[in-house]
Amino acid sequence: MTLLATRGLTKFFGGLAAVQGLDLNVNQGEIVGLIGPNGAGKTTVFNLLSGFLSPGKGQILFKGQDITGLKPYKVAEKGLVRTFQLTTLFTDLSVMQNVLIGCHRRVHIGLWQDLLHTASVRRREKEVEDKALAALEFTGLSNLKAELAGSLPHGHQRSLALAIALVAEPEMLLLDEPVTGMNAQETTAFMGRLDSLRQRGVTILLIEHNMLAAMSCCDRMVVLNYGQKIAEGTPAEIRQNEEVIRAYLGHGEVG
Amino acid sequence: MELLPQIIVNGLVSGVVYILIALGITLAFSILRVINFAHGEFYMMGAYLAYYLSEEVGLNYWAAFPLAILAGALLGAFVDQVLLRRVGRELLRTLILTLGLMLILQSGAIFFFGNQEKAIPSPIAGVLRSTYLTITNEKLVVVLICLALIVGLIILVRWTKMGRAMRAITQDREAALIQGVNVEGIFAGAFAIGCGLAAAAGSLMGILVPIGPYMGSVPLLKGLTIIILGGMGSLPGAVIGGLMLGEIESFMTFYANPLASQLVFFVLIILMLFVRPRGLFGEE
Amino acid sequence: MKNRRWIGISVYLLLALLLLFIPLLFNDRYIHLMIIIALNIVLALSIRLVFLAGELNVGHVAFMGIGAYTSALLATRLGWSFWISLPAAAIVAALVAAVIGFFALRAKIKGWYFAILTLAFAEAFRLIATLWKGLTGGATGVLDIPGPAIRIPGLPVVDFSSRLNYYYLALVLVFITWLVMSRLEHSRFGLSLTAVRKSDILSESVAINTVKYKVIAFAIGCAFAGVAGSFFAHYYYYVSPYEYTLHQTLYILLYALFGGIGSLWGPVLGATILTLLPEFLRIAREYEPAIFGAILIVTIWLLPEGLVGLRRYITSLRTKLLGRA
Numbered sequence: 001m002t003l004l005a006t007r008g009l010t011k012f013f014g015g016l017a018a019v020q021g022l023d024l025n026v027n028q029g030e031i032v033g034l035i036g037p038n039g040a041g042k043t044t045v046f047n048l049l050s051g052f053l054s055p056g057k058g059q060i061l062f063k064g065q066d067i068t069g070l071k072p073y074k075v076a077e078k079g080l081v082r083t084f085q086l087t088t089l090f091t092d093l094s095v096m097q098n099v100l101i102g103c104h105r106r107v108h109i110g111l112w113q114d115l116l117h118t119a120s121v122r123r124r125e126k127e128v129e130d131k132a133l134a135a136l137e138f139t140g141l142s143n144l145k146a147e148l149a150g151s152l153p154h155g156h157q158r159s160l161a162l163a164i165a166l167v168a169e170p171e172m173l174l175l176d177e178p179v180t181g182m183n184a185q186e187t188t189a190f191m192g193r194l195d196s197l198r199q200r201g202v203t204i205l206l207i208e209h210n211m212l213a214a215m216s217c218c219d220r221m222v223v224l225n226y227g228q229k230i231a232e233g234t235p236a237e238i239r240q241n242e243e244v245i246r247a248y249l250g251h252g253e254v255g
Numbered sequence: 256m257e258l259l260p261q262i263i264v265n266g267l268v269s270g271v272v273y274i275l276i277a278l279g280i281t282l283a284f285s286i287l288r289v290i291n292f293a294h295g296e297f298y299m300m301g302a303y304l305a306y307y308l309s310e311e312v313g314l315n316y317w318a319a320f321p322l323a324i325l326a327g328a329l330l331g332a333f334v335d336q337v338l339l340r341r342v343g344r345e346l347l348r349t350l351i352l353t354l355g356l357m358l359i360l361q362s363g364a365i366f367f368f369g370n371q372e373k374a375i376p377s378p379i380a381g382v383l384r385s386t387y388l389t390i391t392n393e394k395l396v397v398v399l400i401c402l403a404l405i406v407g408l409i410i411l412v413r414w415t416k417m418g419r420a421m422r423a424i425t426q427d428r429e430a431a432l433i434q435g436v437n438v439e440g441i442f443a444g445a446f447a448i449g450c451g452l453a454a455a456a457g458s459l460m461g462i463l464v465p466i467g468p469y470m471g472s473v474p475l476l477k478g479l480t481i482i483i484l485g486g487m488g489s490l491p492g493a494v495i496g497g498l499m500l501g502e503i504e505s506f507m508t509f510y511a512n513p514l515a516s517q518l519v520f521f522v523l524i525i526l527m528l529f530v531r532p533r534g535l536f537g538e539e
Numbered sequence: 540m541k542n543r544r545w546i547g548i549s550v551y552l553l554l555a556l557l558l559l560f561i562p563l564l565f566n567d568r569y570i571h572l573m574i575i576i577a578l579n580i581v582l583a584l585s586i587r588l589v590f591l592a593g594e595l596n597v598g599h600v601a602f603m604g605i606g607a608y609t610s611a612l613l614a615t616r617l618g619w620s621f622w623i624s625l626p627a628a629a630i631v632a633a634l635v636a637a638v639i640g641f642f643a644l645r646a647k648i649k650g651w652y653f654a655i656l657t658l659a660f661a662e663a664f665r666l667i668a669t670l671w672k673g674l675t676g677g678a679t680g681v682l683d684i685p686g687p688a689i690r691i692p693g694l695p696v697v698d699f700s701s702r703l704n705y706y707y708l709a710l711v712l713v714f715i716t717w718l719v720m721s722r723l724e725h726s727r728f729g730l731s732l733t734a735v736r737k738s739d740i741l742s743e744s745v746a747i748n749t750v751k752y753k754v755i756a757f758a759i760g761c762a763f764a765g766v767a768g769s770f771f772a773h774y775y776y777y778v779s780p781y782e783y784t785l786h787q788t789l790y791i792l793l794y795a796l797f798g799g800i801g802s803l804w805g806p807v808l809g810a811t812i813l814t815l816l817p818e819f820l821r822i823a824r825e826y827e828p829a830i831f832g833a834i835l836i837v838t839i840w841l842l843p844e845g846l847v848g849l850r851r852y853i854t855s856l857r858t859k860l861l862g863r864a
């Protein structure tokens with residue numbers, strides 16, 4: 001079943017087409033990789049999908065509903081949560097607080113109840129705390145929960161970003177270069193977690209520069225160049241696709 | 256209709272002085288990212304110093320004028336390096352520091368000169384009359400000097416080494432540092448120039464209007480209004496904005512209630528913010 | 540540990556008793572001063588709320604003015620009781636703030652630009668109040684505003700002809716303001732507000748409607764400003780547009796920033812000290828503004844975070860002087 005679909009997604013910056021006529025489909029339970037040389041428009045696609053940018057043309061459908069042009073918080077509310085290419089955390093808050101904030105979508109406390117601090121509020125906060133701890137456990141950050149997010153080493157920060165996205169209990173995750181800057185060990189562990197998530201029913205669309213990592217965990221890949229889709233298929237097919245190889249070589253990069 | 260040229264010229268006279276004030280504020284903002292809430296008091300100080308040096312010390316006004324500017328600039332450099340630098344030039348802390356400075360300067364003016372208004376007798380006599388307008392020679396000279404200072408600043412920013420350094424800092428502070436620009440020095444210099452311009456404006460206005468300890472608060476507000484209209488951190492914005500304000504004011508004083516014209520401004524600003532928040536020339 | 544708790548409670552109790560009974564010994568002038576301090580605390584605490592959302596309100600006094608005029612007009616033109624016009628003032632101020640905040644923040648007018656918008660709005664308000672003679676009485680303002688009175692059938696009428704009753708009312712207002720601000724901050728709402736302040740994009744990505752939170756914080760803060768305005772209207776018995784100047788807002792900001800916005804105590808300390816200071820400096824007569832200004836400068840120079848940064852400053856001094864504290 002198609003969870004996320006775009007039709008003719010287009011975005012211009014000034015006169016330049018950052019994304020042009022993109023038709024993308026992600027089925028439930030898949031891990032799809034969005035790859036392409038630098039400047040191909042991958043992050044722009046994420047910004048469009050998650051509502052941080054509005055498209056010039058085209059449509060975005062999530063769970064069958066049209067989410068084109070919705071504000072970012074509304075998109076997240078529907079269950080589509082993204083992470084950011086540059087590590088974005090609440091750096092001067094603790095790891096635990098970071099994750100607690102992420103629980104927002106699942107906590108539903110009205111303002112009055114919040115003010116009065118009723119017993120039901122306290123109960124719900126306890127549930128939320130448990131969820132937060134579970135997410136920290138999953139990403140291997142449990143013993144760091146009191147540390148300041150900004151003081152964590154890079155790899156842990158990326159994991160924290162994932163934890164924050166996870167507690168929102170998304171149906172689909174958009175991960176923007178999640179393993180950049182991680183060493184081989186951390187990368188393998190992270191990819192393993194993505195696999196667990198897939199088994200739990202979370203669909204993942206992933207931008208990744210690290211080819212080995214991407215190819216190892218993605219079911220399918222979509223290749224962008226200059227804002228347009230140039231290829232789509234399994235990792236094996238993509239590896240041998242001439243156009244793809246040309247695109248990367250043309251940019252002076254080697255896959 | 257015959258009054259039209261007169262209204263326009265009046266607007267020009269106040270306009271150029273406003274430009275000087277606004278340039279001072281926008282320079283400090285674009286380079287240091289701070290707003291000096293005592294800017295009006297530097298203006299006031301310029302007026303009082305020009306008065307003091309020419310009336311009580313006995314210097315020629317044209318000698319007092321540059322001295323007043325220098326004093327303003329030196330005080331500005333001091334304020335930046337000793338006070339602002341210490342709090343990291345952070346906006347809200349600068350707000351408090353400069354408010355404190357404003358109170359001290361106002362008190363100082365009252366202490367040294369009392370509450371009574373002072374005036375600088377005109378250093379230039381004479382009036383220029385034509386069929387359509389009348390302009391006193393002193394106003395003419397004020398306009399010329401303001402224009403000279405504005406052009407001077409433009410030359411500084413566009414063609415000197417210091418100006419290049421300033422522009423580098425405006426674009427990317429860290430990069431400028433790495434390239435070896437003396438960032439602290441430029442900060443002090445820019446802030447000093449800003450204060451000096453305010454003092455210049457004050458000294459010049461001191462010839463035209465009465466000098467009082469609280470004369471700085473209205474210019475500050477006007478300067479801020481100009482910058483919002485013209486765009487924060489934009490020099491051309493300050494120029495266009497200043498002229499616009501001078502002209503609009505001149506017309507409104509003529510045809511409307513002064514309070515209503517002030518109201519029009521604020522409504523204009525509110526509209527600006529919705530339509531084009533960065534002002535006419537501001538950066539995005 | 541239990542001992543500490545008892546000490547804390549007894550300190551609060553002592554403070555409460557002092558606040559309740561000491562004024563009985565004071566003459567009117569000091570009671571007036573304490574009333575002003577109380578209202579300044581309300582204003583400083585309320586301006587702090589929108590800070591927590593990451594925005595700056597440079598037009599706070601205008602909302603005080605809106606509350607004042609609302610209450611004054613309801614009382615003089617419609618004869619409403621103070622006890623209804625006070626909450627009405629709060630609601631009107633909150634509604635105006637909500638409308639402005641909603642349209643502005645939704646149009647991405649934030650940070651600097653939002654601050655300027657509030658400034659422009661405040662000045663426009665003052666000018667409109669001065670010009671619209673029909674509604675607001677123009678420059679003269681609204682006069683002969685009745686003081687509050689408590690009429691409970693069966694009990695003697697409590698009128699507010701004595702300042703003391705106003706003092707207790709002001710005390711109640713401070714207490715309520717403190718309570719609300721404290722609850723807001725230490726709740727999930729406060730956590731989300733902090734998130735919005737620190738990173739609105741990260742907040743949006745986890746389904747936090749940043750505009751909603753900012754608007755709510757802005758509206759609640761302005762509601763309390765309206766309450767303060769209404770109180771003053773019925774305390775001074777008149778309202779005039781001249782009080783609601785940028786100068787006033789800057790002072791309120793000062794109270795909050797001087798005390799430190801890092802904690803709830805900051806605005807309380809700041810408002811108290813900076814309201815009392817001119818009184819103590821009165822002996823210095825004309826030098827008062829200069830000394831006031833100097834104290835502002837020296838304090839922020841030493842404690843950029845305001846008075847609440849004092850604890851940290853002392854700890855770091857101790858560490859520096861004695862090696863390890």
